[in-house]
Amino acid sequence: MPGTVQSIERAAAILRMLAGGPGKLSLAEIARSLDLAKPTVHGILRTLQGVGFVEQDRVSGHYQLGAALLHLGTSYLDINELRSRSINWADPLAARSGEAVRIGTVLEGRVLVVHHVFRPDDTFQTLDIGTLMPLHATALGKVLLAYRSAALPPARDPFTHRTLTGERDLSAELTHVRDAGWAADIEEFTVGEAAIAAPIRGYGGLVVGAMGISGLVERICDSRYRPHARLVGIVRDAARAVSRDLGATR
Amino acid sequence: MPGTVQSIERAAAILRMLAGGPGKLSLAEIARSLDLAKPTVHGILRTLQGVGFVEQDRVSGHYQLGAALLHLGTSYLDINELRSRSINWADPLAARSGEAVRIGTVLEGRVLVVHHVFRPDDTFQTLDIGTLMPLHATALGKVLLAYRSAALPPARDPFTHRTLTGERDLSAELTHVRDAGWAADIEEFTVGEAAIAAPIRGYGGLVVGAMGISGLVERICDSRYRPHARLVGIVRDAARAVSRDLGATR
DNA sequence: GAACGGCATTCGACATTGTCGAACGCTGGG
DNA sequence: CCCAGCGTTCGACAATGTCGAATGCCGTTC
Structure with a gap:
């Protein structure tokens, strides 16, 4: 879509996937579902992790939603x-x-x-x-x-x-x-x-x-x-x- | 920071600003605070609006957090x-x-x-x-x-x-x-x-x-x-x- | 124990995209 | 009526994001 930032749309799609499924997803599953290259998804996830929107399980390497979203969600409720x-x-x-x-x-x-x-x-x-x-x-x-x-x-x-x-x-x-x-x-x-x-x-x-x-x-x-x-x-x-x-x- | 997606970091910074302040902010205030050009912030906000993370007040033109964050926040709680x-x-x-x-x-x-x-x-x-x-x-x-x-x-x-x-x-x-x-x-x-x-x-x-x-x-x-x-x-x-x-x- | 497949991650080339200066129209305040 | 500051659009271009190739790791199978 012209005029929007594609990588933000992709990040949002990843977050929605994580919210909608079993909670934890592998990088490969996300890449397949969104038809993106794995390094692309990796860069997005690393960024989302850095801002607290995503966490990575130390054992399995899988990704899940992060704590920062809870605060944003309740801030939305407040207003x-x-x-x-x-x-x-x-x-x-x-x-x-x-x-x-x-x-x-x-x-x-x-x-x-x-x-x-x-x-x-x-x-x-x-x-x-x-x-x-x-x-x-x-x-x-x-x-x-x-x-x-x-x-x-x-x-x-x-x-x-x-x-x-x-x-x-x-x-x-x-x-x-x-x-x-x-x-x-x-x-x-x-x-x-x-x-x-x-x-x-x-x-x-x-x-x-x-x-x-x-x-x-x-x-x-x-x-x-x-x-x-x-x-x-x-x-x-x-x-x-x-x-x-x-x-x-x- | 190398290896991360700058525009996603910027989007996250905007969302944190919206969560931390009086609830609604103008595009110009956000641009000033983050030291970004207004068209840059506009593109990011338009994208966040498209994915439901931000809403724009029809009367004042100001921006606020969007409903999609509530679902992400409670999904985080669930896991x-x-x-x-x-x-x-x-x-x-x-x-x-x-x-x-x-x-x-x-x-x-x-x-x-x-x-x-x-x-x-x-x-x-x-x-x-x-x-x-x-x-x-x-x-x-x-x-x-x-x-x-x-x-x-x-x-x-x-x-x-x-x-x-x-x-x-x-x-x-x-x-x-x-x-x-x-x-x-x-x-x-x-x-x-x-x-x-x-x-x-x-x-x-x-x-x-x-x-x-x-x-x-x-x-x-x-x-x-x-x-x-x-x-x-x-x-x-x-x-x-x-x-x-x-x-x-x- | 060795081989294999699939994973997450890194690297670097390059094409695409995101950035931003300039400009515009609108609106509220003086 | 004028003006300042707003949100928004446009287009040039530089910076970034993308992704193929490669790597190392790990779990599974033989």
């Missing part, structure tokens, strides 16, 4: 306005709904979770901040898909037997999401779990994120697999409040 | 062995001590927090994972300083009136830390708070991190400002357990 505006509404939403709350935005064709409030109980939970989730199989993702102009994601893995993978099914679903103003995923991403999400708009009305709750399907839905209207209402109210904080007027 | 081995011991340590627990390692001349367990009560707390703390003014930092071969940090800000800033005072303190096998900071970083930390060793006995507790000084120390021996003991025990998990034999 992320979607997150800072959402925080005030996320705890009350978790309290009122009794479910886990997540806020997400689009990154690399998936949902990036930028804030996560645990379900207010003492079950074991893991923090999802920073994780990527599919757009087509989650409530957050369907909201983000519904309001963006890009095409449907080409890869639509069936996470459960209820995941919508067909283009027509998904398009119809997104039309419905736009009409209703919220989305649900009912055992489409995780068997036994359901979620409800609503759009967060920024200045000018553009959808900049989504806010949602998730929990066991029998808590989120009634006996006919329909999300409880009360829960839909409080999710939408909370998302609207965040939108107002962000300067949306619609 | 960080110091953290994965510490997790099992951190919760019990918080429970037994009744205090907040942090695990840290050295990054860019400071302490990088890689794990944090909240004090087990319902006071308001913020998650410190990814934050950087001073080496000279924290218990975690003093442990890390005591067992590394590098020189003392040149910048030794006085966070409180009790912070050790003199080279002789700090050197003497680090000798004491090595002798005792643990460190404390007693209102040296935060007025009203104290902390205790012990080294975590990796394979071969090298110190790869530190584990510590922190809380109100009147809970951590007795009336003569001495850390409670019971707390010192359980911190050291927990750190030794993590060390064993990491393959240290000492």
Whole structure:
């Protein structure tokens, strides 16, 4: 691409590979995957190692992500306005709904979770901040898909037997999401779990994120697999409040 | 530096600047600080923007860290062995001590927090994972300083009136830390708070991190400002357990 | 124990790219 | 209205990044 720095793009591609796979990769694997000469990859990795973005395992010689990225990642969280505006509404939403709350935005064709409030109980939970989730199989993702102009994601893995993978099914679903103003995923991403999400708009009305709750399907839905209207209402109210904080007027 | 890719080093310097300052910087400020021509910085920023590491504010034209870094940062956490081995011991340590627990390692001349367990009560707390703390003014930092071969940090800000800033005072303190096998900071970083930390060793006995507790000084120390021996003991025990998990034999 | 294949790393030639001076248009402040 | 400083574009050219060839190491196989 003209006007950009090719070696920085290559370095970013290497970091994404390291983030997406088993954690550690050999120089040769990286070179093969990116179709680059080994000395080229070696120079890039040595530079990334020097700036702390990559570490090399002393025993195997393999490479992995480095500590400096953690600081950059959390610094990003500190300045992320979607997150800072959402925080005030996320705890009350978790309290009122009794479910886990997540806020997400689009990154690399998936949902990036930028804030996560645990379900207010003492079950074991893991923090999802920073994780990527599919757009087509989650409530957050369907909201983000519904309001963006890009095409449907080409890869639509069936996470459960209820995941919508067909283009027509998904398009119809997104039309419905736009009409209703919220989305649900009912055992489409995780068997036994359901979620409800609503759009967060920024200045000018553009959808900049989504806010949602998730929990066991029998808590989120009634006996006919329909999300409880009360829960839909409080999710939408909370998302609207965040939108107002962000300067949306619609 | 020969053998490394200069433009990647420059890109990393830009990202560190964005992480370290007020969050948003103008292209001109970055160019001045790094003594680079504006078109040079522009090309690097455009590339970083293309890969999601940087975003540009539509209104002011200023640049800030991008969402892709969050995913890289949390991916680093997922594979960080110091953290994965510490997790099992951190919760019990918080429970037994009744205090907040942090695990840290050295990054860019400071302490990088890689794990944090909240004090087990319902006071308001913020998650410190990814934050950087001073080496000279924290218990975690003093442990890390005591067992590394590098020189003392040149910048030794006085966070409180009790912070050790003199080279002789700090050197003497680090000798004491090595002798005792643990460190404390007693209102040296935060007025009203104290902390205790012990080294975590990796394979071969090298110190790869530190584990510590922190809380109100009147809970951590007795009336003569001495850390409670019971707390010192359980911190050291927990750190030794993590060390064993990491393959240290000492 | 020897041979082999594939690894990470180094070296140096050279072609490509990244750098940067000059210029431009825009915007906010005086 | 004017001006200073901004972000951005363009194109020349020097510096750098790329990569083929080679090397040494290590684990595996015979």
